[in-house]
Amino acid sequence: DQQVKQNSPSLSVQEGRISILNCDYTNSMFDYFLWYKKYPAEGPTFLISISSIKDKNEDGRFTVFLNKSAKHLSLHIVPSQPGDSAVYFCAASATGGTSYGKLTFGQGTILTVHP
Amino acid sequence: GAVVSQHPSRVICKSGTSVKIECRSLDFQATTMFWYRQFPKKSLMLMATSNEGSKATYEQGVEKDKFLINHASLTLSTLTVTSAHPEDSSFYICSASGTGRETDTQYFGPGTRLTVL
Numbered sequence: 591d592q593q594v595k596q597n598s599p600s601l602s603v604q605e606g607r608i609s610i611l612n613c614d615y616t617n618s619m620f621d622y623f624l625w626y627k628k629y630p631a632e633g634p635t636f637l638i639s640i641s642s643i644k645d646k647n648e649d650g651r652f653t654v655f656l657n658k659s660a661k662h663l664s665l666h667i668v669p670s671q672p673g674d675s676a677v678y679f680c681a682a683s684a685t686g687g688t689s690y691g692k693l694t695f696g697q698g699t700i701l702t703v704h705p
Numbered sequence: 706g707a708v709v710s711q712h713p714s715r716v717i718c719k720s721g722t723s724v725k726i727e728c729r730s731l732d733f734q735a736t737t738m739f740w741y742r743q744f745p746k747k748s749l750m751l752m753a754t755s756n757e758g759s760k761a762t763y764e765q766g767v768e769k770d771k772f773l774i775n776h777a778s779l780t781l782s783t784l785t786v787t788s789a790h791p792e793d794s795s796f797y798i799c800s801a802s803g804t805g806r807e808t809d810t811q812y813f814g815p816g817t818r819l820t821v822l
Binding site for chain 2: 624626631632633634635636639679681691692693695696697698
């Protein structure tokens with residue numbers, strides 16, 4: 591049962607344009623969402639997060655949008671740069687109860703930014 | 706801040722031997738550490754969650770006698786793969802979350818590539 595889904599395995603974008611990475615979840619207990627960037631043979635690097643009490647969080651070129659009613663979140667990168675090329679994972683957590691802190695990851699989306 | 710290190714970065718061992726991987730939080734106290742495994746072109750699979758000073762909680766299907774986890778201090782957790790076999794070859798990644806701003810966010814180590822011959 592895939593509770594966090596990234597339905598696009600890959601995305602290709604021109605440098606300077608916007609990259610939009612999407613993520614859907616099914617578990618209504620999730621209340622904290624994160625995006626990680628990962629290069630091959632390295633650990634994920636934390637990018638940005640959002641709590642369910644918000645619908646938008648911005649940090650520099652990265653903005654995460656959360657639509658709780660649709661159980662959908664997205665990561666916007668603008669402007670995209672070639673150095674952004676990596677695998678992006680979205681992750682979700684239910685911060686209450688016995689599963690506190692445990693992250694459920696999506697399958698990842700490979701972003702390629704062309705110069 | 707929020708740096709997590711792992712050692713070794715890669716290890717090759719013979720079948721039947723045991724391998725220990727260390728995970729350290731360098732600039733914060735990690736009340737909880739997580740161990741993941743990543744298969745090629747797959748997402749991260751959570752193996753276990755460990756809280757400092759208590760036994761680890763293993764995910765379904767993960768053999769606790771094979772993957773021994775110790776979280777003896779607020780900055781160190783170890784994963785020991787006992788009697789390793791070729792099918793244990795994988796990329797193992799730890800993460801840590803702590804107090805303050807690190808409470809809800811997991812920060813990941815760089816990973817350890819294990820190859821069992």
